[in-house]
Every structure is written in C-alpha cells, then in structure tokens.
Amino acid sequence: MAGSTDRRRQEVLRAIVADYIASQEPVGSKALLERHRLNVSSATIRNDMSVLESEGLIAQQHASSGRIPTEKGYRQFVDHIHDLKPLSAPERRAILSFLEGGVDLEDVLRRSVQLLAQLTRQAAVVQLPNLQVSRVKHCEVVALSTVRLLLVLITDTGRVDQRNVELEEPVDQEHVTRLRDLLNQALVGKTLTEASSSLIELAADAPPEIRHALVKSATRLIETLVEQPSDRLILAGTSNLTRMARDFPSGLPSVIEALEEQVTVLKLLANVPDLGNVSVLIGGENEDEDLHEASIVTTAYGSDGHALGGLGVVGPTFMDYPGTISKVSAVARYVSRVLAGE
Known part of the structure; x- marks a missing residue:
C-alpha cells in the first residue's frame, strides 16, 4: 500500500512540475484534478500536496495560492524522468543537414549552439576541443x-x-x-x-x-x-534569457555575467559526463553563486568513443527538463556523427 501511495505522490509531483513549467503559475489541487487523470478525490490530492510540502518538494508562495516546485522537487522530478520526448523525424533531419553544412569543426560547433539555442529557447554553450x-x-x-x-x-x-x-x-x-x-x-x-x-x-x-x-x-x-586559441567557448542565445528576466528573481545580469566569464563556464563543461550521458545541475547545485537561480544541462561530444568537449544549455530552474535533456543529447549525438564522418 505504501508503495502505491508513494507512486501516486510521485505522479502528483510530476503533474505539479509539468503544469508549473507550462504556465509559471502556482498549481492548485482543483487544477491538478481537472488536467490529470489521477483517479483520486480532491481530499487525497490536498493530503498528498501537504506531504510533498512537508518533504520540501513543493512550496506555497502565498496563503491562498497553489504550490510551486522547489529545487529539491525539480531534482526528484529529473531523477525520475524515464521517458524523454523523442525528436520528430523532420527535426532530426533538419539538425543533421544543418550541422553537415559546417565547413570545419569550429563551424559545426558554432552551428550546434545556434541550433540548441533555437530548439530550447535558452542560452547554449559549447567548448572547443581540448587540444x-x-x-x-x-x-x-x-x-x-x-x-x-x-x-x-x-x-x-x-x-x-x-x-x-x-x-x-x-x-x-x-x-x-x-x-x-x-x-x-x-x-x-x-x-x-x-x-x-x-x-x-x-x-x-x-x-x-x-x-x-x-x-x-x-x-x-x-x-x-x-598556438592556443583565445576563444575556447562559443555562446549563443543569451538574448533568450533576457526575455525571461522576471524568472530570475535576483536579477538576470549575474547569470549573464557568469556565462560571459569563460573560466566559470569552462569549469562547468570540464565536468561533463561520458559520451551519451547528460548532467543536470539545478539552482544551488551549481558551484558558482551567480548561477544559483539557473539550471544547466550538459553533455559531451566526441569521436571514436573519446569525448572532445562539452556542450549544453543554461536556463531558468523551471525549464522543460525532458525536452531540454532530449535536445541537448540529440545535438551532441549528431555533432559526434558529423565529426566521425558518418
């Protein structure tokens, strides 16, 4: 019985995160019942939300408002993502043909961050290969x-x-x-x-x-x-973050300054996981204080099974995690394919 209750509460948390990502508005029990097939009473939902709040997974901003996910809630949501939204066949073809148009590695990487910024509507960054x-x-x-x-x-x-x-x-x-x-x-x-x-x-x-x-x-x-190239990073889509300025409560300038500080971002990309794996850092999990209101999704690209560098996106903590992870992973995979000449 406890197992089914835990599963249901996980579903409630997933529903709250999904609704908040979509609307950026606090989520109430009535809205959850209307939008999701949870097959329980409103009293059960309210009780589940109370338990999730006591566990620090959701929070109430105002006495009369619904709940919003906390960083801990986002982390639990990300750790339980099993189904990533696959890219459509036209999206995959468009990515591959755009990347294959690159004249050399740097051009391919420049195109990859432009793509990521467009696909995720967030800031994207890529590290040039370690020489x-x-x-x-x-x-x-x-x-x-x-x-x-x-x-x-x-x-x-x-x-x-x-x-x-x-x-x-x-x-x-x-x-x-x-x-x-x-x-x-x-x-x-x-x-x-x-x-x-x-x-x-x-x-x-x-x-x-x-x-x-x-x-x-x-x-x-x-x-x-x-010769060491002075420009070790390529950044795109910073303007996407300026359109979300209200979503960074302490102010967007600190996030943009951190992105423009090459050492900070290189440190992030230096710790990317192995090829094929994706890292997600949420809010306070980021070492740099200026990035405590951002989430960062990164992975590696490479050839012959060796990672050559990292790429990823930076956005608000309520980003669409399944979609972002899927897109970062796909672009890295296609960059690796282009490098391998496939």
Missing part, C-alpha cells in the same frame, strides 16, 4: 611558387590550419613531395605535443638537399601547434 587530445591526421604541402609553400595541417578533431612558408632557396616538385612525406611520417597519429617534439627531431636530422625547406616548414608548424 591535448587532438592528433594529427594529415599535413599537405602545396608549392605556390618555387620559393613559397602552403602547409595545411589537419587534426582528427577537424581543426584545419593553413600557413604560408617563404623560402630563401627555390625547391622543385620532387623536393616538395619528399618534404610532405617526411612531415607526415613525423606527424600522423601524434598528439599536438608529441608532434612538436617529433618536428624538432626531424629538423635536426634533415637531409641536406631539403634542409632549408624542412627547417622553415617545421618551425612554422611548431608555431601553429603550440
């Missing part, structure tokens, strides 16, 4: 003239860097081909840190006939490999 896990996929060498080379460095995370090398001595096509082969032997499959060390060794043992071109090229590539 420590990137490996060199290929290095192309193109002779623009006898004294000018174009180096194209491609990593397995989709990063593409192009650099020009000015030579003091002319090279012919045979030397360019040999240079490309030596560079790829030294670079392919290595992490960026390993690749830098490998290039130093290669330059030290360069064949005399292409020493000049190889040293110049190696130096330019090392500079490229150790």
Whole structure:
C-alpha cells in the first residue's frame, strides 16, 4: 500500500512540475484534478500536496495560492524522468543537414549552439576541443611558387590550419613531395605535443638537399601547434534569457555575467559526463553563486568513443527538463556523427 501511495505522490509531483513549467503559475489541487487523470478525490490530492510540502518538494508562495516546485522537487522530478520526448523525424533531419553544412569543426560547433539555442529557447554553450587530445591526421604541402609553400595541417578533431612558408632557396616538385612525406611520417597519429617534439627531431636530422625547406616548414608548424586559441567557448542565445528576466528573481545580469566569464563556464563543461550521458545541475547545485537561480544541462561530444568537449544549455530552474535533456543529447549525438564522418 505504501508503495502505491508513494507512486501516486510521485505522479502528483510530476503533474505539479509539468503544469508549473507550462504556465509559471502556482498549481492548485482543483487544477491538478481537472488536467490529470489521477483517479483520486480532491481530499487525497490536498493530503498528498501537504506531504510533498512537508518533504520540501513543493512550496506555497502565498496563503491562498497553489504550490510551486522547489529545487529539491525539480531534482526528484529529473531523477525520475524515464521517458524523454523523442525528436520528430523532420527535426532530426533538419539538425543533421544543418550541422553537415559546417565547413570545419569550429563551424559545426558554432552551428550546434545556434541550433540548441533555437530548439530550447535558452542560452547554449559549447567548448572547443581540448587540444591535448587532438592528433594529427594529415599535413599537405602545396608549392605556390618555387620559393613559397602552403602547409595545411589537419587534426582528427577537424581543426584545419593553413600557413604560408617563404623560402630563401627555390625547391622543385620532387623536393616538395619528399618534404610532405617526411612531415607526415613525423606527424600522423601524434598528439599536438608529441608532434612538436617529433618536428624538432626531424629538423635536426634533415637531409641536406631539403634542409632549408624542412627547417622553415617545421618551425612554422611548431608555431601553429603550440598556438592556443583565445576563444575556447562559443555562446549563443543569451538574448533568450533576457526575455525571461522576471524568472530570475535576483536579477538576470549575474547569470549573464557568469556565462560571459569563460573560466566559470569552462569549469562547468570540464565536468561533463561520458559520451551519451547528460548532467543536470539545478539552482544551488551549481558551484558558482551567480548561477544559483539557473539550471544547466550538459553533455559531451566526441569521436571514436573519446569525448572532445562539452556542450549544453543554461536556463531558468523551471525549464522543460525532458525536452531540454532530449535536445541537448540529440545535438551532441549528431555533432559526434558529423565529426566521425558518418
């Protein structure tokens, strides 16, 4: 009997959370009976609401008003979500075709946050890949003239860097081909840190006939490999939060400032779960005080089973959790598919 009572109260809590997310208005027992098939009397519902309130899962703002979920109530609701709303086939096709239009990894990630912001109507953020896990996929060498080379460095995370090398001595096509082969032997499959060390060794043992071109090229590539992009995050949809300013009681500016503070968001995304899992932090569960009135849903994207970075959304605590979790998870999955070339 106790089990069925607990299940019913869980249903009542789920109904209160769902109604409050939809309306942002306190929920009363009469409305619950009208909108949900709970198959019990209004007295039972009132008793269940009283118990949920005593457990700190819902709260009454005013004496005559209905109830609203607390952070603890949202947490229990999220922990008991079993059925995520699946994306429709047109939504899935639209996501995939939009992401596949990206010209490189950064463009794909920029598109992914734009999509997430549109799909969830919240702020979305994505972390560019951690360069420590990137490996060199290929290095192309193109002779623009006898004294000018174009180096194209491609990593397995989709990063593409192009650099020009000015030579003091002319090279012919045979030397360019040999240079490309030596560079790829030294670079392919290595992490960026390993690749830098490998290039130093290669330059030290360069064949005399292409020493000049190889040293110049190696130096330019090392500079490229150790460059850290200053913009490690891409943010979209902050304006969506400004439309919900009243939903952040202590004021929206602190939430937006926290989002614009790269260190804060990088710390959030550094702790994303493994590929395929989603993390939900609600209100006070966020370490940063400025985010105590927000909820954050994050996951990882990657390829070959390895996480390359995190992405997610930031919104009010009454966000549509099942829908948001489903959309964050789907976009991350499609980003991973595009990176894997599927």
